[in-house]
Amino acid sequence: MWSGRVNPTLVSSLTGTAVGHALEVGCGEGADALWLAEQGFEVTAVDASPRALARGEAERTTRVAKDGITRNVRWIASDVVADPLPTPPERYDLVTAHFLHIPAADRKVLWKKLVQAVAPGGTLLIVGHSLEDLEAGLRRPPADLMFDHTELTAAIPRTWTKRTVDLHNREQSTPDGQSVVVRDIVALATR
Ligand SMILES: C[S@@+](CC[C@H](N)C(=O)[O-])C[C@H]1O[C@@H](n2cnc3c(N)ncnc32)[C@H](O)[C@@H]1O
Structure with a gap:
């Protein structure tokens, strides 16, 4: 159902990152998992x-x-x-999720599990559609399955060495073939 192409935020966020064990959750048809494996990661794709x-x-x-x-x-x-x-490993050098839109109660459980799964020095990358795009006329999950800056910031411990949560622009085609700029919510953090 999905594009089969690697997500651009994965490429821009991780190109040049040291490789190791990667965990991808909600991997779909595996375009990101394959890209990570091509960079040299040992990938567990769920x-x-x-x-x-x-x-x-x-x-x-x-x-x-x-x-x-x-x-x-x-x-x-x-x-x-x-x-x-x-498992194994108990903890991963990279934990990533792209466009995994699930109910708030489930996200609360999931964010905790993803944070715990990151090894010391490892990276967490979570990318989702942003609430700002709900009016853009594109196919999007219902608002209650989407997450925002406040939720992701609260999910990642302050003690981590690096923690950013931002909106990133991305070009996307509309169903009638026009190119529009959409925004994704992106959390990138190092334990
Ligand atoms: C919108 S697709 C995104 C796929 C891929 N990450 C991408 O960016 O192309 C969401 C994926 O999450 C999976 N998914 C949803 N809820 C899940 C759950 N509770 N456990 C595992 N996978 C789940 C779906 O099966 C689907 O493949």
């Missing part, structure tokens, strides 16, 4: 949809057959709210 994960694995196999470059991705079908996050 989604509730086994069908989406199967598409990710099919794409991984196709790419490996084409260029012979190994891509380490462990695909896990799991509910990231109800189930424990996958």
Whole structure:
């Protein structure tokens, strides 16, 4: 269902970051997981949809057959709210979630789990559609599934060495093919 292309905020936020173990939650069809694996991360990619994960694995196999470059991705079908996050490792060098829009009570549980899953010195990246774009005429989740600056700032401990929560501009095509600039809410933090 999704574009199959890597999310630009992942690329702009992480290019040049030291590689290690990465956990991606709500990975969908795995475009970001594959990009991370191509950077050298050992990726654990989790989604509730086994069908989406199967598409990710099919794409991984196709790419490996084409260029012979190994891509380490462990695909896990799991509910990231109800189930424990996958181990090992106990903690990851990178924990990331893109456009995972779920109810507020579930987000409260999830943000806590994601924060706990980051290793000391590791990075947390959470990206979502912003409430500011609800009037833009684009397909968006209902407002109660969206999160804002206040929520993400409160979710990330103040003691972390770096913590930014900002709106980032991104170009997107409307259903009738026009290009518009949308805004994403982006939390980037280092433990
Ligand atoms: C909008 S898609 C985003 C996919 C991908 N991150 C991207 O940016 O293209 C949201 C994904 O989150 C998954 N998802 C929603 N709730 C989930 C949950 N509780 N546990 C695991 N995955 C979930 C859905 O199956 C879907 O693949």
